[in-house]
Amino acid sequence: MTIATPSESLQPSGWAKYFSFSLDHKVIGLQYLVCGFIFYLIGGILAGAIRIELTSPISDFLTRNVYNQVLTLHGTIMIFLWIVPVVNGAFGNYLIPFYVGARDMAFPRLNAVAFWLIPPAGLMLITSYFITGAAESGWTAYPPLSITTPAAGQLIWIVSVLLLGGSSIFGGINFIATILKLRRPGLKLMQLPMYCWAMLGTSILVVLSTPVLAGTLILLSFDIVAHTGFFNPALGGNVVVYQHLFWFYSHPAVYIMVLPAFGLVSEILPVHSRKPLFGYTTMVYSIMAIVVLGLLVWAHHMFTSGTPPWMRLFFTIATSFIAVPTGIKFFNWVATLWGGRISINSAILFSCGFIVNFVLGGITGVALAQVPFDIHVHDTYFVVAHFHYIVYGGSVFVIFSSIYHWYPKFTGRMLNEDLGRFHFLITFIGFNLCFAPQHWLGLNGMPRRVAEYDPQFEFVNQLSSVGALLMALSTLPFLWNIFQSFFIGRIAGDNPWHALTPEWLTTSPPPVENWKGPAPLVTAPYGYGAVTNTEAIKSTEIKNDLEENN
Amino acid sequence: MPITSAIIIFALTLILVLGGLWVGQNVDLLPLSASENAPVYDELFKVLFSIGTILFVGMVGLVIYSLIKFRTKPGQSGDGIPLEGNLSLEILWTAVPAVVVLFVGLYSYDIYDRMGGMQSLSHEGHHSQELINEKRIWGGISSGSVESSSQESITSLPIEVTAMQFAFLFHYPEGDIISGELHVPVGKPISLTMESKDVIHAFWVPEFRLKQDVIPGQPTILNFTPTKPGRYPIICAELCGPYHGGMRSTVVVEELEGYKAWFKSNAKTELIES
Ligand code: HEM
Ligand SMILES: [Cu+2]
Ligand SMILES: [Cu+2]
Numbered sequence: 018m019t020i021a022t023p024s025e026s027l028q029p030s031g032w033a034k035y036f037s038f039s040l041d042h043k044v045i046g047l048q049y050l051v052c053g054f055i056f057y058l059i060g061g062i063l064a065g066a067i068r069i070e071l072t073s074p075i076s077d078f079l080t081r082n083v084y085n086q087v088l089t090l091h092g093t094i095m096i097f098l099w100i101v102p103v104v105n106g107a108f109g110n111y112l113i114p115f116y117v118g119a120r121d122m123a124f125p126r127l128n129a130v131a132f133w134l135i136p137p138a139g140l141m142l143i144t145s146y147f148i149t150g151a152a153e154s155g156w157t158a159y160p161p162l163s164i165t166t167p168a169a170g171q172l173i174w175i176v177s178v179l180l181l182g183g184s185s186i187f188g189g190i191n192f193i194a195t196i197l198k199l200r201r202p203g204l205k206l207m208q209l210p211m212y213c214w215a216m217l218g219t220s221i222l223v224v225l226s227t228p229v230l231a232g233t234l235i236l237l238s239f240d241i242v243a244h245t246g247f248f249n250p251a252l253g254g255n256v257v258v259y260q261h262l263f264w265f266y267s268h269p270a271v272y273i274m275v276l277p278a279f280g281l282v283s284e285i286l287p288v289h290s291r292k293p294l295f296g297y298t299t300m301v302y303s304i305m306a307i308v309v310l311g312l313l314v315w316a317h318h319m320f321t322s323g324t325p326p327w328m329r330l331f332f333t334i335a336t337s338f339i340a341v342p343t344g345i346k347f348f349n350w351v352a353t354l355w356g357g358r359i360s361i362n363s364a365i366l367f368s369c370g371f372i373v374n375f376v377l378g379g380i381t382g383v384a385l386a387q388v389p390f391d392i393h394v395h396d397t398y399f400v401v402a403h404f405h406y407i408v409y410g411g412s413v414f415v416i417f418s419s420i421y422h423w424y425p426k427f428t429g430r431m432l433n434e435d436l437g438r439f440h441f442l443i444t445f446i447g448f449n450l451c452f453a454p455q456h457w458l459g460l461n462g463m464p465r466r467v468a469e470y471d472p473q474f475e476f477v478n479q480l481s482s483v484g485a486l487l488m489a490l491s492t493l494p495f496l497w498n499i500f501q502s503f504f505i506g507r508i509a510g511d512n513p514w515h516a517l518t519p520e521w522l523t524t525s526p527p528p529v530e531n532w533k534g535p536a537p538l539v540t541a542p543y544g545y546g547a548v549t550n551t552e553a554i555k556s557t558e559i560k561n562d563l564e565e566n567n
Numbered sequence: 568m569p570i571t572s573a574i575i576i577f578a579l580t581l582i583l584v585l586g587g588l589w590v591g592q593n594v595d596l597l598p599l600s601a602s603e604n605a606p607v608y609d610e611l612f613k614v615l616f617s618i619g620t621i622l623f624v625g626m627v628g629l630v631i632y633s634l635i636k637f638r639t640k641p642g643q644s645g646d647g648i649p650l651e652g653n654l655s656l657e658i659l660w661t662a663v664p665a666v667v668v669l670f671v672g673l674y675s676y677d678i679y680d681r682m683g684g685m686q687s688l689s690h691e692g693h694h695s696q697e698l699i700n701e702k703r704i705w706g707g708i709s710s711g712s713v714e715s716s717s718q719e720s721i722t723s724l725p726i727e728v729t730a731m732q733f734a735f736l737f738h739y740p741e742g743d744i745i746s747g748e749l750h751v752p753v754g755k756p757i758s759l760t761m762e763s764k765d766v767i768h769a770f771w772v773p774e775f776r777l778k779q780d781v782i783p784g785q786p787t788i789l790n791f792t793p794t795k796p797g798r799y800p801i802i803c804a805e806l807c808g809p810y811h812g813g814m815r816s817t818v819v820v821e822e823l824e825g826y827k828a829w830f831k832s833n834a835k836t837e838l839i840e841s
Contacts (some may be wrong), residue, residue: 152711162782191651256784291646293651295650295655322780337668337671340664345657348660356635359647365634376623376627377623380623384615384619385612389675390615397771461773464804465812470812545646
């Protein structure tokens with residue numbers, strides 16, 4: 018296999034390269050990250066609009082159609098334009114070539130195409146709101162609602178989700194090829210950092226399930242444009258079939274959002290607790306178990322759809338069992354902390370916040386998997402609480418943790434730790450204040466996706482909105498930190514955390530070819546505490562320094 | 568492991584488990600329970616809440632303890648212990664969750680069965696038998712305990728539910744009543760056959776702990792037995808359009824006399840009209 022080397026002379030340099038069709042995986046990774054964060058801010062403003070509407074029991078802030086459009090855009094943006102592209106595209110592109118000892122991804126051009134599909138798709142989705150009105154049938158777009166709501170917005174939604182799905186598939190193929198085919202000679206699979214395994218598992222899910230979503234949405238668009246009857250009961254179509262097809266993708270999609278986050282945490286915890294990752298082998302097997310089981314549990318989203326009893330039972334059991342490999346990973350992380358030399362910094366705080374939040378989300382998940390439990394709380398605020406504990410408390414906390422961890426590598430400067438810890442505190446409090454009360458709302462009778470509700474729920478909804486306000490405010494110290502550290506942050510040096518994984522064994526930011534000189538062979542990425550490994554790293558560092566001086 | 572720390576760990580685990588069980592038994596997070604299967608649901612909720620509390624407090628406790636105990640103190644440097652794994656520990660925390668999950672699965676199967684979820688719907692009310700010949704019936708949850716199911720098929724009160732943007736309509740075949748509110752007598756098994764005229768809706772009564780989607784083109788069934796007189800909200804739980812949040816109705820559970828009076832006064836007018 019030849020190693021692709023982007024030639025420096027053909028690429029713009031400086032700021033311009035971030036706005037170009039760059040083939041450098043590091044540039045593409047940061048493009049994903051910044052682009053995703055901008056969409057996160059937009060999705061966050063929409064969330065704010067939802068929480069303002071819900072401070073009073075009547076529908077008074079947004080008109081009803083706009084409320085449903087805002088709801089649909091919020092979900093779609095957060096999933097397809099923020100979490101999926103960032104945990105996969107941003108960190109995957111930046112880190113995977115380093116981890117396998119390559120100088121770029123397997124298909125750099127496909128990689129750039131995958132990224133450049135995202136901004137137009139996102140812009141299209143958002144401008145649809147101003148031009149035709151956005152889709153208003155929720156991110157799940159269940160027919161026949163999605164067939165009977167205004168067609169233009171729904172069609173634009175379909176096209177942009179198809180583009181984003183395509184981007185995701187291109188990325189997935191690229192990650193699989195890079196991990197399996199571009200490994201530096203001498204580097205064995207079972208020596209790869211855990212994030213590689215997470216991305217391998219995730220990419221398998223992406224490649225297997227995203228085409229099903231694409232096919233389903235194409236059929237849906239036929240129903241809308243050509244008045245075919247696949248999912249239109251008026252024409253003999255079957256609406257439940259759509260749900261099966263949709264969730265066949267969208268349950269795996271939740272793992273596409275969280276498995277990479279599991280991988281990132283597995284990189285961060287060992288570094289800041291100065292301990293090897295506990296139970297490497299079981300971690301690898303549990304990722305693969307989650308991938309297999311994740312493909313077999315989709316109908317737990319359809320327990321009230323009129324599914325037959327045997328199907329309800331099968332999906333209850335299969336879903337419950339996902340908790341076993343997931344649990345293993347959490348115990349292993351706690352064991353990684355145990356006996357360590359932990360630096361209480363922003364990165365580790367966000368990672369530990371993730372553990373706490375995700376454990377709660379996992380527990381409510383297992384409860385939701387039980388049919389008799391779910392028939393009461395399905396489609397209520399209980400489910401809203403569950404998945405925000407997973408996607409925000411899980412994936413978004415990990416994204417923040419990762420930014421604190423890798424910012425020095427990205428920019429060559431350290432972030433301000435005091436601001437970072439303050440950011441964590443406000444985010445953690447705001448998040449829990451916003452979402453914990455929603456469990457109660459759902460149990461007691463508040464359905465999801467409503468603009469109005471019983472007056473008895475007013476106080477708890479206001480509490481939740483205060484939490485949302487804190488979450489919004491917590492973004493400010495973060496943004497300020499990112500901005501000011503870029504100019505006045507302490508110089509990071511090559512390896513400020515004394516980490517052992519290969520991205521730290523080069524300059525910060527790294528050169529286009531990743532390492533001046535040969536790619537280092539890191540066979541023990543988690544070898545903390547073992548003298549030989551630390552020595553080995555020191556000698557590589559020295560060697561690199563010498564080469565640079567020459 | 569020194570004996571004192573073994574005792575401390577044992578004592579903490581015991582406190583955690585007992586505390587979790589106590590909390591689970593004493594939580595009060597659910598609305599009033601007003602149907603035959605609601606208490607069964609609440610029993611499941613308590614068990615799940617106990618297990619959840621034990622797991623959550625245990626994990627959070629471990630994380631916080633580690634952060635405090637193993638934080639780098641001033642003057643310390645170097646790495647932690649090079650511990651890469653521990654087979655017996657890893658087997659333990661694979662086996663324990665597996666057993667817990669298996670228990671939860673079997674237990675909720677039992678609950679589901681007691682709620683009537685495993686009864687074959689084709690053997691229920693005669694009206695559904697008729698429908699089966701015409702259209703495909705999709706299973707909802709059926710009510711009552713398994714023992715009472717044979718009687719129930721004879722005595723259950725059939726009501727047809729039509730959902731549309733943004734209302735529920737209830738049709739009583741016996742008196743040919745059409746009503747915007749659902750009136751049912753307490754203690755009587757009710758069998759709803761539901762269908763939607765436009766998009767998907769869902770019929771949810773929190774006090775009954777029951778929900779079933781109402782789907783266009785595919786009738787669904789929902790059986791229950793109300794146990795407490797009162798007025799409870801019927802809530803649409805599936806996004807169905809701009810007024811989804813306002814798509815509400817009421818189920819009025821009455822003593823038999825009250826119900827009969829309502830039935831008579833309404834059935835008469837219906838009969839005169841027809
Ligand atoms: C321990 C593992 C988990 C279990 C057992 C579980 C179980 C469930 C179940 C049964 C539902 C359906 C609830 C309902 O609609 O009535 C659900 C909903 C959901 N879960 Fe999880 N879950 C788990 C982890 C996750 C993860 C890892 C994610 C994402 C990163 C996630 C995201 C979601 C989302 C987004 C929904 C709602 C989808 C929607 O209706 O819009 N869950 N989960
Ligand atoms: Cu799922
Ligand atoms: Cu509705």
